[in-house]
Amino acid sequence: MSEAPGLDTVANATDSPDTPQPYAELGMPKDEYDRVREILGRRPTAAELAIYSVMWSEHCSYKSSKVHLRQFGEKAPENDSLLVGMGENAGVVDVGDGNAVTFKIESHNSPSFVEPHQGAATGVGGIVRDILTMGARPVAVMDALRFGPADADDTKRMLPGVTSGISFYGNCLGLPNIGGEIGFDQSYLGNPLVNALCIGVLKHEDIKLAQAPGPGNKVVLFGSTTGPDGIGGASVLASASFDEELESKRPSVQVGDPFMEKLLIECSLELYAKDMVVGIQDLGAAGVSCATTELAAGGTGGMNIQLDRVPLRDHRLTPEEILMSESQERMMAIVEPAKMADFLAVCDKWGILAAEIGEVTEVTPEEAERGGRLVMTWHGETVVDMPPRTASDEGPVYERPYARPESQDALQADDPAKLARPEGDAELREQLLKVLGAPGIGDPTWVTQQYDSYVRGDTVVSAPHDSGMIRISEDSDRGVALATDGNGRYTLLDPYTGTQLAFAEAFRNVSATGARPLAVTNCLNFGSPEDPGVMWQFAETTRGLADACQQLGTPVTGGNVSFYNQTGDVPINPTPVIGVLGVIDDVNTRLRSGFDTDGARVFLLGETRPEFGGSAWADVIHGHLGGLPPQVDLTAEAALGEVLASSAEQGLAAAAHDLSDGGLGVALAESALRGGRGLRVEVDGDAFTALFSESGARAIVAVEPGREEAFVALAAQHGVPVTQIGTVGGESLSVTHPNGVVEIGLDELRASYEAALPALMEGV
Template identity: 55%
Template sequence: MTVHNDTVAAAQAAPEQAQPYAELGLKDDEYARIKEILGRRPTDAELTVYSVMWSEHCSYKSSKVHLRYFGETTTPEMAEKILAGIGENAGVVDIGGGDAVTFRVESHNHPSFVEPYQGAATGIGGIVRDIMAMGARPIAVMDQLRFGPADAPDTSRVLPGVVHGIGGYGNSLGLPNIGGETVFDESYAGNPLVNALCVGTLKVEDLKLAFASGTGNKVMLFGSRTGLDGIGGVSVLGSASFEEGEERKLPAVQVGDPFAEKVLIECCLELYQAGVVVGIQDLGGGGLACATSELAAAGDGGMRVNLDNVPLRAENMSAAEILASESQERMCAVVTPENVGKFLEICAKWEVTVAEIGEVTDEKDRYLVYHNGEVVIDAPASTIDEGPVYERPFARPQWQDEIQATPEVSRPSEPAEIKQALFDMVSSPALCSRDFITEQFDRYVRGNTIKAKYSDAGVLRINEETNRGVAISADASGRYAKLDPSTGARLALAEAYRNVAVTGARPVAVTNCLNFGSPENTDVMWQFREAVHGLADGAKEMGIPVSGGNVSFYNQTGDEPILPTPVVGVLGVIEDVHQAIGHDLGSVDEAEKLILLGTTRDEFGGSIWQQISGGGLQGMPPQIDLADEMKLADFFIGNTELTAAHDLSEGGLAQAVIEMAIRADRGVELDLDKVNEDQFTALFSESASRVLVATTADKVEAVLAHAAELGVPAAEIGSTTEQTELKFGEVSVQVAELREAWQNTLPELFGHAVGANAVVE
C-alpha cells in the first residue's frame, strides 16, 4: 500500500481552518489542548477520535478524581479475590473451585429516550459484549429502569418500548432476565434511566484483558459490518444534557441484531478455547476509535490501523464515520501472526465477518490510522485514551437543609383508614406488581436459573457438578439519595447486600452505575462526591470490594437534574443452590410462624408512603448501620431452619407481608404490637436492616436463639392461616382483593401498547 501524508500535511498547512469541535462536544480549552499535543490542528479523523474519547462517557473526565477513592479504600484483603477490577470492561471475581464470575452494570439512558426499543436493546447488547470481552460466557441479564410518572403521556411511549427492547434482545440471545427494578418519579420524565446488568462465567485461567501486546501481532475486527448508525452516540447523546425536542436525535441511536450477537458469543468462546487471542476489546461506545486506541494505550507498543480493510455496509464512509460508528455486534482482537489462519477458520465456521485491519508496532504509544492511502491520524495513543482530568467545583446545596427538615407525616389511625392505606400503597405505581414487565422476559432459559421472579435476588447455578452458584441484586433509591447522597448510597449498598444475603449467599463484590445530572452543576458534583464516598466507605466497612462501575452524567432535562441515582449491584456466592432461600410461603402443610429480624423505627423520610400520600420529598432517610447488615448475612448463610425470607424495604412490613401472602394465596395474622407500639409505623416504616422470615412452630425457638447469638433483634410477630385474609388488630382484608389491586395498575396504564402483552415463559 502506498502511503501519502496528504491529510496530516493539509492539517499542518492550514492551521487556522475552522473545525466543528464545539458541535462534537469539545470545549475551547480542550480543542486548544489537542492542538498542543499534536503540534498542529487535528485532521477531521483526529478531531472525531479525540471528541469521542474525551467525552464524559468515555473519559470519565469529571468523575475520575472522585472515583480514585474506591481504590484508596480497597484493602489488600478486599482485593484478594478480584481478578480484574476498576478500569477493565467488567469486574471478575474468583468464587472458588477454579470458577470465576464477571458482572457489570452500564447505562443506556439518553438513547432509550430517543428511541426506546433500540436504545434499550443495544444497552443489553453492549453490556453483554463487555462480559464477553473478559473471556466469559454471558449467562444472565438484569435491568434497573426509571421513568417519569406512570400516568404521564410520554411514559406510555418510553416504557413499553424499553421493556420490549430488553425482552426482544435478551430473549433472542437466550439469556435469562433474573431480576431488576422499575421506579417512577417526576424527575425522570424527560430523562429515563435504563441501566443494564450482565453476569458471565469463566474458568479462572481463561480470563482475557484488553491490551495490544507483541510487535507484529495482528489486529482483527470481527462481527457485523460497520455502518452509519450510532455515530456520535457517546458524545452527542451520552455526554450532554437534554433539551426539549432532543428525542429527534435518531441517527445517534445504535441498531441491534441479537441473532448476530448470539453467533458472535459462540464464535468468541471458541476463539478463546482455541487459545488464539492475545487481547480482546468489544466495540461499544466510541466504536472502532475507542477499541483500537484503548488497546494501543494499554499495550507495550504502538498500533497501525488501515480503515480501508474495515468491512462496511454503507458506501463512501469517511474515516471519521468509520471510526465513530457505533454499529453493534463487533469485537476487536489482537492475534499473533501464526494464529491468524486459525482465527479466520473459526470465524468462517460461525459465518462471522472478519478482517485484518492493523498490527501492533514497536513505536511505543504511536497510533497511526490510514484511509484511502493517506495517514489520517498520527497521535499518541495515551493522550487519546486518558483524556483531561477536571476537578470541578462542588458545594453542598443551599436547599439541602430545607429538604432535610423533619416532615409532617400523614398518619391514618382508624381501621378503615389503615385498610385504605394498604390498598393505596399496594396499588401505587411504586409498589404494584411488575408482572406486566417481567412476563415479557424469559427467566429460565439455559436451565440454571434457581430464583428470579418474586425473589429478592436472582440466583444462578454456575457449576453443574458442584451446584455452586451466585446471587445478584441491584438497588437504588433516588429519593433517599436526594435527601442525603452519602446515606442514600449506603442504603442502596445495604439493600442489595441484604437481598443477596437472604437467599443464603455470602456477598463478595460490588459494582455500580452512578446516574447524576450535569457535572458542571456544583450541587450535582457535591451529590456525586458524597455518593462515591458513602459507597466506598460502606464497601470498606463491609469488607467487600468495588470491582468496577459506570458513570452517567448529564441526566437532566434543561436545567433540572434527575434524582441522584447511584445504582449498586452486589454479587454473592452460595455453595449449593439447592439450599437457596426464597420468599414463598406455603412450602409446608402446617401453619408457618413469622419472625421479624431487625428494629422498626419511625422513619418516613423519602418513603413510598410519603410519596403517595402527597408528602413530597422531605426529611432524613432511614438510619443505616452496616454492621447490622453483616449480622443478618451471618444469620442466613447455611441456615436450614427457614421456610421463607423476604427483605423489608420500599413499603415496609406491609408490602413484604402482602407480597408473600399473594404469592402463596395464604392468610396472615399479625401482632403489630411486637413490631412497634404505633400500628402505622409498624406497617409502613422503611427502617433498614430488616427481614421477615418464616419457619415451622418447632423451629421458632432455634431461630430466635440463633438471632440472639448474633446480636440480631428478633420477634415472633404472626403466623399463616387457612383463611386467605390479612388480619391485624381490627383490620381484616381479603388477600384476593389485595391481589387484584396489586396486579391491575400497570396493565391498565400500559396494556394498550404494541408488543406489551408478549409473554415469554
C-alpha cells in the first residue's frame, strides 16, 4: 500500500530529520524532545511524538514527584496484608479469609473546572476502571471536594455540576457513595479539587496485572468506540497552569457513558471468571498510548498494533489523535489465541464492541536490552517503532529545586493568640453556632442527598458519619471502613505536620467506626512544581506522610499527584487528601457518630491544649490563617485508635465521634443532632479552649450505661487520657463551665447546621 497523504511514517521521519514538530504545543520541553530523538536515533513520527508527549506528561510520568514518592517504598512498614503495592493501577490488601480489597483515589481537577458535570463524572468512571483492572468488582465510591468561597459565582457554577456528575455516574453504575468531604476556601477559586475514590473486592487468586506476556497472544480493545474527546487532556491539563494564554489550549473534556461502563464491568468480570484474560489495562489518561506502552513494558516487551483496526466514532481521526484520545469506557486485554472466540462471544453477550488490534511479539536480546519493541501501523505503513519502556518507565525524572518560602516565618509568627476571644456566654454561643453552620463544616446533605448511599445493600455506615463502611460480601460480617481527610490550612502553615494531621484524622475517623486502620492511598494536590516554594511544600508533605505511615504500620498502596493547581502564579493551599482503609471483623459492632442512647455517659478521650493555628474558629470568625497547626502525636493516635476499636468490639461504646474541625463544640453538636438527643456536658478550665481547640488524638464516646468502669479501664490500659464530661438526654446542648453555661436547643442547632448550603444554592 502506498503511503497515505500527510501520513508521517517511520521511513519519512528517517528521511526528513529537520521537519519542525509541535512538541512545545504538546507540553514537551526542548530537552525532552531532544532526548526522544536520542532514544529513537531519529526524529519521532507524529504518532511517536503523541505517545511520548502524553506518557512523559506530569500526570502520567510523575517526573517532578518521583524522587519524593520513592519514600513511600523506602520507608514502607512491614505489613503482611499488602498483596499489591505501588506501580499497578491500584493497591490490593488482604482482609482475611482469602478476601482482598483494592482501593485508590485520583484527581480530575482541571476537567471539572472546564466542564463540571462531565469532568466529575468521568473522574468517577476512570477510578472505577482502575479498580476493575485489578480483577475486582467495584463496590463503593467516595469523593473529596474543594471549591472557592461558597458564595462565589464560580462556586455556584461548579458545585452543582460536580455534584450532579458524581451522582449521575455513580448512581447509574449502582455503586453506593459512602462518604467523603467538602471544603471551601479562597485559594480554590478557579481551581476546584475533585478527588474520586473507589473500592473493590476480590479473592486473592483473582488479582489481575497490567502486563502483556506470551508472544502470539492477541491484543483486544473492547468497550466504547474512540472519538476526539479529551485529546491531549493528560499532557495539557496536567502539565501547565491555566492562564489567559493557555485558555485557548484547553482540550475538550471526556464525555462519560455510565450505562456502557456498567456493561463493561459485568463483561470484564465474566471474562475474569472464565480465565480469558492474561493481562488487562483500562484506557484513561493517555488512552491507547498508555495502555499499549504499559502492557508491553510489563510483559515480554514486544507488541505489534494495527491502529486502523481501532473502532472509531469519528473516522477523520489521525493515528496520533487515536493515540491521544481519552474517550471513556474502554479496556485493553491480552488474550490467548485459543480463547479469542469465547472472549468475543462474552463481549457480544453484553453488547460490548471488541476488536483484535494486534498481538504480543518476540523480541531479540538487543531489543529487550533497549526496553522491548512497540510497532504500530496505519493501513500497512509503520508509524511507530519504539522501545515501550522508554515511554512508560524510563521517562524524565526531575529533581526540582525547592526552598522554604521566605514568607513562611511571618506566616507561622502570625499567632491566632492575638485574636479577640468571645466575651461571655452569649458570644461563645453565637460563635459556636456560626462555626457549626459554616460551609464545609455544616450539614453536607445538600450534596450527599443526590448520591445513592445504600444501593447493593452492603452499606453499613455512610455520610455524614466519620467514615463509610461496607460489608465485603453477603456471606460474611467482615467489613472495611474508609475515610478521606485533608486540611489545606494546616498544610500551608506546616506541610510536614499538616500532612500528618490529615493522615491522623483519617486514621481516627476509621477507628471511630470500630475498624482498625490497615493501609493508605493519597491524592496530593499542589501548585506548579516549577515553583521552589510549592516543591518545598510537596517534599515536606511526602516526607511527613511516609514517616507517619512507617510509624503506624500503614503502607501507602498508591495514589495520585496533581500539580499545576493554580491560576497565574497563585497556587492553591497545598492539599494532600489522605484516604485510610480499615478492617472490622464484625460490622454489627460498628459505631455511628450519633449519640442516641438516653442516659449514656459521654467521655472525652485525649488531651486538650490551646491550639488554634489554622483552626475553623480562626478562619470562620476572624478570616485569619496563621501560626502553627496543632501538634502531632502519632503514638497517642495509635493508642486512641485501639481504644475506639476495642470499645466497639467489647460492646462498651454506644457511639463515637472524632474531634477535628471546630473542636469539641462542633463534635458535640453533630453527635447530638445525628442522634436526635440533647447532651448535658461540663468542662473544666477555659470554656473557649475547651470548645474550639483543635488538638489531635481526641474523640468523644457515648458509653453504654453500666459499662463506664470497663471503658475507663480500657483507656487506662492504653495510656489514653479519659474524662467523663456529661450525659446523653434532653432537648438541648448544654455546656457548663466554671464561669457559666452555654445552652443551645436542638432546633436552633439544627437550623444553623443545615442552613448554609441550601441557602447558597437556592435557585442555582
